[in-house]
Amino acid sequence: MSAPLSDASLDQLFLTARTYNAWLPREVTDEQLHRLYELAKFGPTAANSSPMRIMFIKSADAKARLKPYLAESNAEKSMQAPVTAIVATDFAFYDQLPKLFPHADARSWFVGKEDMIQSSGMRNGSLQGAYLIMAARALGLDCGPMSGFDQAGVDAEFFAGTTVKSNFLVNIGYGDASQHLFDRLPRLSFEEAAQIA
Template sequence: MTAIDQAEQLVLGADAQNLLFREARTANSFSDEPVTDEQIQAVYDLVKWAPTSMNQQPLRIVLVRSDEGKQRLLPHLMEGNRVKTEKAPLVAILAADTDFHENLPRVFPHAEGVREMFAGNDDLRLTNAKLNASLQTAYFILGVRAAGLAAGPMTGFDKAGIDAEFFPGGKQQTLVVVNIGKPGENPWFDRLPRLDYDEVVTTV
């Protein structure tokens, strides 16, 4: 099936498909154009509607905008990630809140005892926090693209160092660091191949 045929199978318009997926890339350099608080709030207010198990919503976001904040963050990144992070107009630290269950009576009032179930099982709570915050991380990246911005997600960092610096209470655990902004000079690496449909999908 050609790209045109594929596009016609979807309700979402071809331009939006390209913006969110086909033409979207991970940026490795950024321009000086600022990213506003209003843009990021619009991103969050869009992607917050995406599903998580039992409406857990464990994602927590720290926006690093100031030079002081970046100097706290940079030493914990792999050397190859530091320059692009320093120059990005905005950096988001995405973390999983392992105390997400405290909000469940308000956001998931349909089932009694759910909060207590998670409170009494540390492994279950941590697994759910990481899984569902990772889902929200993917939604967040799509939201950044929907705002006409480029995202540069990274996992090359000292997790324990970032946790200690930005989440000293121990209740939140870093998952991904995302540089955000308009693409700068030579922002893209070569496009890497993707697996084909028949390599991934099996019907039973």
């Protein structure tokens, strides 16, 4: 675990990886989605709480159900993408803590503490969503994360009657670099964004 990744690996994960808006007509298989989750689930979360839940929208029927809730700028590219992942958070995640964190009564840390449930669920679910993107890139897939959608509508359509709420969307597939790929935007320098104390 002490050896740095190769420059090619860093390019694939970070440096030349891009957010794609157009997709090649190439399938992402169910087996790939299983492998993707099996990698992403190992990213760290507080007390191993693992609150992320994912709905992989792949079938024509599921895409038709999702489309009305997408912002106009996101609809076409999401319909073209082989898969759109609804990255969501289960706000009853603490019910799984006896299984996931068995060496302490971690469930009691959350029960009846709504502010803590909300903040921890959002923080750790968002972390897991980022792990999902990096795992997809590691497997040779491209991603197009998005936040332009009707969350209440998506929740009613896909998670009704549950404690699961959508967080953001990620189109997944093989990006088409010949279409709608914008020049890389600038990032803040170390001096602008970081300090060493």
